[in-house]
Amino acid sequence: MIPLVATPVRNPARFLVDRELLHITKSELLPAIIDTSNTSPLPHYASHNIVLKAGQGWSFSSRFARDYSVLDPYLCNLKSYGCYTYFFVGQPSKWALLKNISWRAMKGNFTGKAFLRIRGQDLAKSTNLIFHRIDDNVLVIRGDFVGPALVVDGGL
Numbered sequence: 001m002i003p004l005v006a007t008p009v010r011n012p013a014r015f016l017v018d019r020e021l022l023h024i025t026k027s028e029l030l031p032a033i034i035d036t037s038n039t040s041p042l043p044h045y046a047s048h049n050i051v052l053k054a055g056q057g058w059s060f061s062s063r064f065a066r067d068y069s070v071l072d073p074y075l076c077n078l079k080s081y082g083c084y085t086y087f088f089v090g091q092p093s094k095w096a097l098l099k100n101i102s103w104r105a106m107k108g109n110f111t112g113k114a115f116l117r118i119r120g121q122d123l124a125k126s127t128n129l130i131f132h133r134i135d136d137n138v139l140v141i142r143g144d145f146v147g148p149a150l151v152v153d154g155g156l
Contacts, residue, residue: 004135005070005071006071006131007132008129009130009132012128012129012130016120016121019089019119019120020120021089021090021119023085023088023115024105025113025114026112027112027113027153027154028112030151030153032053033151035048035051035146046148048149048151049147050151051145051146052116052144053144054141055084055085070140071131084140085143085145086138086140087123088137088138089138089139092137093137095135101113114151114153116149116151117149117151126146
């Protein structure tokens with residue numbers, strides 16, 4: 001296993017059992033993330049159904065280094081490269097916050113941020129290919145996540 005590279009997890013369902021995942025986003029993006037068209041009943045631990053859209057394509061910002069770190073041997077089409085969605089496994093460390101969000105987040109300033117807590121079992125239902133980067137304990141999926149989440153606007 002290479003610490004700075006997100007590599008495929010051999011048994012995603014077993015890896016995700018009893019894990020909580022966290023996705024941090026800008027609060028202003030919540031109206032596009034919360035799925036108001038899905039009226040199915042929510043599990044007791046969730047507040048909303050969400051649709052997290054994967055980033056699209058290459059970018060010469062922080063995404064470039066982040067997406068470059070995904071070792072995706074199953075990639076069939078270069079247009080799919082960079083179409084990943086990221087989650088912290090559990091509570092992120094200061095290093096993980098600095099690497100993936102910002103210096104301010106590492107210091108505990110989450111102004112303008114929203115937090116989406118997702119159960120591993122729910123993620124396992126929506127994908128069978130996950131990647132794990134051990135240096136910052138980040139989980140990566142190719143594509144979107146659609147499912148239940150606890151949405152908290154403005155605090156961990």
